Amino acid sequence: MSSSAILWFRRDLRLYDHAALLAAARRADSVLAVFVLDDNLLRPAGANRRHFLYGCLRELDERLGGALLIRRGDPAEVLPELAERVGAASVHASADTNPYGSRRDERVRAALEERGIDWEVTGSPYAVTPGRITKADGTPYRVFTPFRRAWSEHGWPAPAETGVDTVDWLPSDGLGGLPLPDGDPEATPELPPPGESAALRRWHEFVESGGLAEYHSRRDRPDTAGTSRMSAYLRWGCVHPRTLLRELSRLDHHGAGSYRNELAFREFYADVLWNRPDSARHNFDPRFDRMPLDTGAEASTLFDVWCEGRTGFPVVDAGMRQLLHEGWMHNRVRMIVASFLVKDLHLPWWWGARHFMRHLVDGDLASNQHGWQWAAGSGTDAAPYFRVFNPTTQGEKFDPSGEYVRRYVPELRGLAGARAHRPWRSDASLAPDYPAPLVDHAHERQEALARYERIKNP
Template structure:
């Protein structure tokens, strides 16, 4: 690396300036730093409109924090990043490690090409409190069950938040460099997304910490209440680092700490088993009998549109279409309904979620779907077949959540909204597409046919 050469900070899933370990490392290696973002079609094309729109907003917010000094380029990073490095005579490129399958392959290729040009590749930390792959059993093997992983994760610990901001380095003005405009957000129609960017993320955290965190463990499963952190989109894009949140949690906040750990556990599983993004973690489930014909496609469309005749399922699917987000308890309910009542492939549902979720994250999405389907890390899939009616009655006891998203049922009071067929389904609302008790028996029979 040439002495006094400038550096590049390549932003990816870390669209913030506070608590930014890679920024801190860049500041130690160079007095002048170029902020770079690469629009990579390999990532953009599979992204749904909500995620693309939120990304656009986050890039604009970051550019504003940088006083217009974010260079955005479009193309293959293996070519684009070295070209930018050559254009400014950079001696190093700094990043947070990308631990997803595509990102790992891409970064190896980028690092190799930079090395051929005499430019250092510097990874510092990741999007997680503890970078996937670092928490292992005493024998070096990865954890396959959450609870022992969680204990080991807590014992391992993590660094304090990095003290960084827009003033940490002297940012290079990208004028004269070949870049593109930040793309406009796609038209989302009536869908409403959260405000993007780091400032919005920290404001959401402050609100949750002060208002909902004290009673989080008692209220987190209630979709009818404003009890969720709603931080998942910000964590997905790195508008806030989990280390920032963990630093402010007390001993009494174990439930929320565990939720953050689930995100880290799934990233760790994907690190060790990258094929599980597309295939069953437990390969014996490859033999599971699934419905895939025209009737299955029709049932899938009813599920996607929120027209299954099961109110809490329909409310969740309509919330997804309206907000690009769904309450976590309801995500489990609708996923269970797809794979255990409709007997459809989990990856159909996972793909639909990734298309519509603003917080769509490969590790969390795919492995949570596998957890529900029973093909993942969980050891007891047979007994977790959610009854959508009793789940609705338990976690939406007055029916407020259902009525919010299923207006056809607005005339039904209290928990009667969860069994509209008893009063005669209102006009425009479908009868149940299946009978749960029967489909539960079918699911158990199919699980029972799998080899031990």
């Protein structure tokens, strides 16, 4: 007797190295591929992330020969109904360890169980599923370095050898599927090409071009193409980190070690969020609940100026404009603009985190929220609060020729070399349309430290 199952795609929009696909193949002769458009996730995603998602779905559907079923609604209602219609004995998915995903999946499990349908979770978007690594006493890690050691010692399985031929795919005709969205008209046109094929192509280009070998020395330089730009593909699971880690294990150079370290950081933040789901919206360190922050009309005006990239600090403005133009920002610059918001403007970190999540094509809740708390000093393994980035010297150090600044701030293209980082020292006629610095950094640094003095003791 033939049997069928459902594979619910989520943050795993690929066919290779797909553990849940392998599990479905072991349970059933034929599988229905499903993606559910969940408005609870789509609404806050932002145009860039939605647009990239839709492109990934189109590519996945093409690889499946048109067999991907798109439905919209509550997954706890959609999936049981579909399972009964196709006679599926089981529904398979990769784990979703984010707060909303965990709650939603529990509702899906309960709804399927009522109908006698199995709910089977296999794998996750991480090499090691969040929650599996703990200290000897069973408590979670709060500091990255010991987590990284434990993560490396724990290890992970080899990539699952799966593909389009792993199962027979049930046709999606007659099941009430929606046409694949064309995209989001509000998205920036500068997004990366979507899908699994583009992800693997980009990774191989990065490795073969020597980008990976030089990653450790170039990754902090926004003026060069020193990063892999794989973050959006990892965010949507167009490639699994295990696939990258296998490649890294074959290489013996500093670049591979540095890249592996960054993958570990991604897994660390996911683990933190799994253990402390409240940290997505609140300070991990409760002392910072007492931090005096600026709010009100004037604070909102300053925030708008920061969002638009008009602060008068060139590297900050370049980063904010890159975000609006490309849906992405270099990681070093993310730290600089975040420090400026919380320590020069004294605004809440969650304002900035929300703006990033609205525009980033790679917006990932765990990495974004905890990256912001690192900058604010309120998170786990945080940078010391007294480490206040000077945006001018940061720009000069990591963009020494001023190329990055001039690329995104055209008002400064008349200033050659590093002079682009200090336009106030040049003839005003060379950058007449660029604003003066919004604040005095030296003064605001002292103000930030004074505010910290009020809360640093429990």
